[in-house]
Amino acid sequence: MKAVLVEPQQRLVLSETPDPAPGPGQAVVEVEAIGVGYVDIMYLRDGATSVPGVEVVGRVESGQRVLALILSGGYAEQAVADPDQLYPVPQNLDSADAVALGVNAxxxxxxxxxxxxxxxxxxxxxxxxxxxxxxxxxxxxxxxxxxxxxxxxxxxxxxxxxxxxxxxxxxxxxxxxxxxxxxxxxxxxxxxxxxxxxxxxxxxxxxxxxxxxxxxxxxxxxxxxxxxxxxxxxxxxxxSVPPEERRKSWDRVLKLVEDGQLSAVRDRTFPLAEAVAALQHVEHGKSFGKVVLLNG
Ligand SMILES: NC(=O)c1ccc[n+]([C@@H]2O[C@H](COP(=O)([O-])OP(=O)(O)OC[C@H]3O[C@@H](n4cnc5c(N)ncnc54)[C@H](OP(=O)(O)O)[C@@H]3O)[C@@H](O)[C@H]2O)c1
Missing domain, CATH: 3.40.50.720 (NAD(P)-binding Rossmann-like Domain)
Structure with missing residues (x-):
């Protein structure tokens, strides 16, 4: 698969890399949209990641689209997630909007x-x-x-x-x-x-x-x-929010969306290959809503 790798001097490069190997019980997500946030910049500064990205939306093996919250590895075509960190995405919510809700919602x-x-x-x-x-x-x-x-x-x-x-x-x-x-x-x-x-x-x-x-x-x-x-x-x-509580919170978010009381607010979207530009846009601090990377 392709993923954005952190190379020496914190240079980010879109590279071919082996598909991620899921651990026991973990799900592989075919990533469609990736949330870009200040947290990615902080992790990069701390040298805490080899592939940035803490939230993605994509399909799991069953075909279900999910929001997946992960510790790293989101800026890629595939990501692995723990089963209790998968949140269902309804059909009428597109992947970019779903990830724009994501952690922020x-x-x-x-x-x-x-x-x-x-x-x-x-x-x-x-x-x-x-x-x-x-x-x-x-x-x-x-x-x-x-x-x-x-x-x-x-x-x-x-x-x-x-x-x-x-x-x-x-x-x-x-x-x-x-x-x-x-x-x-x-x-x-x-x-x-x-x-x-x-x-x-x-x-x-x-x-x-x-x-x-x-x-x-x-x-x-x-x-x-x-x-x-x-x-x-x-x-x-x-x-600090336990998985069960997060799930209930996500359900309430989706209900607000369904009732027309909440909508995702996206700033710019960038292709995965332009991850650096997306991060610079976030760092600039002038976005309105969420910056999103798209695969494909
Ligand atoms: N609690 C959590 O679990 C959690 C999870 C994820 C992220 N976060 C944190 O939450 C914070 C906000 O995240 P975000 O994604 O909403 O950030 P964001 O999209 O970058 O937006 C932050 C907004 O704050 C305003 N701002 C910037 N500098 C400011 C200043 N000096 N004084 C007052 N307002 C200022 C800017 O709007 P204006 O210029 O229009 O005022 C900016 O759009 C970040 O620190 C992030 O790390 C917390």
């Missing part, structure tokens, strides 16, 4: 659920134009919340309105001017501090990404300073 659904958003609450989404944010915006809206989306461009703001955001904050020009019941934060960084100050009494803050970096401990000081507010801070990583 599980994170967005899990984060909104952890915050227990109820109708009428005000929800702020940081990083709303990103792969996770475009889905969190829609899911919070579907739960009846009034969503404020933080982005850095007027054009993206307009697109977020069509996804259900009632209000837009352009982070390059302004700060959120209201208080919120829930903040879903995919950016983190030092601005966690000023955003924690925006929580209303009994508010919930879900930290589920770190595009803007890891906050210093002092960023969390408002939790104690505003003790009377009984705020809750969650961190949320998909890694």
């Amino acid at each position: 599980l994170v967005a659904e899990g984060a909104v659920r952890r915050a227990a958003v109820v109708p009428g609450e005000r929800v702020l989404v940081r990083g709303a134009s990103g792969g996770i944010g475009v889905l969190a915006t829609q899911i919070a809206h579907a739960r009846g919340a009034e969503v404020t989306a933080v982005t850095s461009s007027a054009e993206y703001g307009e697109r977020l309105r069509t996804l259900g955001a009632a209000k837009i904050v352009d982070r390059t020009r302004e700060r959120p001017g209201e208080t919120y019941d829930v903040i879903i934060d995919t950016a983190a960084g030092p601005q966690v501090r000023e955003h924690l100050e925006l929580l209303r009494p009994n508010g919930r803050y879900v930290l589920c990404g770190g595009t803007a970096g890891v906050p210093e401990m002092e960023a969390f000081a408002p939790l104690m300073a505003n003790f009377h507010n009984s705020s809750t801070l969650f961190t949320f990583s998909l890694t």
